[in-house]
Amino acid sequence: MAKIDILLLGQGGRECALAWKISQSNNCGKLYIAPGNGGTMAYGENVAISPLDFEAVKTFVLANGVDMVIVGNEDPLVAGIYDFFISDSQLSGIPVIGPSKDGAQLEGSKDFAKGFMQRHNIPTARYMSITKENIAEGYAFLESLEAPYVLKADGLAAGKGVLILPSLAEAKAELAAMLDGMFGKSSSTVVIEEFLSGIECSVFVLSDGNNYKILPVAKDYKRIGEGDTGLNTGGMGAISPVSFADDEFMKKVTDRIIIPTIDGLKQENITYKGFIFLGLINVNNEPMVIEYNVRMGDPETEAVMLRIKSDLLELLQATATGTLDKASLVIDPRYAVTVMMVAGGYPGQYEKGNVITGIDKAGDDSILFHAGTKVDSNGNLLTNGGRVIAVSSYGATKNEALSHSFTTISKIEFKDKYFRRDIGFDLK
């Protein structure tokens, strides 16, 4: 196959891991990352374009003969980048990996996602969507539920739009506050959900609209503190495989969730050629959907990419052409883990611009995926975010993979570095 030139949109650890994997493909010509970070530069060329500036993306794609656009983060998808390409005569032949704007509503609107699951009998928590007009019904629904209470802003809220409240009084007060604009327009509709109890995992599916491949299952660790305590973060680490996501569990996931999701999208005439991220919860061995995302997870991608032996770009090309049934996906049986090194103080206030040393000392079993880094004009690598570097490693066992990451982390220094030592603690 001829080599193709690619534009990857995004700037986090996820995009660094995608760039690492895609750049290994024999089909990969030039790889551009917009805007990228201090780590993506090792795999391609960073270009200073915002993924949300579609006109700038268009100009770049046409000027550089880009053959495929891969969207890492959700914002451009929810804003309609797929539709922007399809409806432009100069761009319509250039595939965009990611759903149409309608499909991106699975992540962009919790109300849409819940309605979709209800229409297609996909197992999920009972819910009610509330606006200011029917707040009284919201209070009544809360009264019918048991503590704790789950409130979700309908729209994107940078991962902060979900509140879990211990008492009915707090739930009612927070419902009113959300509808009053706690998350701006994102919470003008609020989804109230029944609380589900169980252990979560992230299932990633690549779909061309008809066929699908299930990528390695992962589990992420969102809280800042060990034992899953303290504030929520963008993710402190991830591990794959997930011991409870065995063949029996995955058969239920496939039959009850993946196939109905793909069929449901087709029935609703929604074009979806890209990643589907199922945030699942295992309730007494029954998988239920907590949320859909329309992209890969971060930091799950930093573990999942290690376990894909096949050529990811070939899989994405098959996604674009609707031939995923003919593509092969071979998975590495080893464990992969990623441990996020973060700046002290994160997810509260933290410093940026501190020098990072030791990245050349990473062991052979570890791969560094930069999340928040940049290179200054003197060539120094600096911290440039709360999450700084994801240290990913292979191992024959979970503990072996973890120990490789910890050894590497001990050699990388920046002021007030912090990381969790218990990634995977709740799995066998």
Ligand code: AMP
């Ligand atoms: P979401 O943004 O929908 O993934 O929600 C963020 C987190 O809140 C999830 O990862 C869960 O840990 C928790 N959560 C969301 N919905 C529920 C629910 N119905 N029951 C229990 N926990 C939930």
Ligand code: GLY
């Ligand atoms: N790790 C969860 C997410 O990417 O949303």
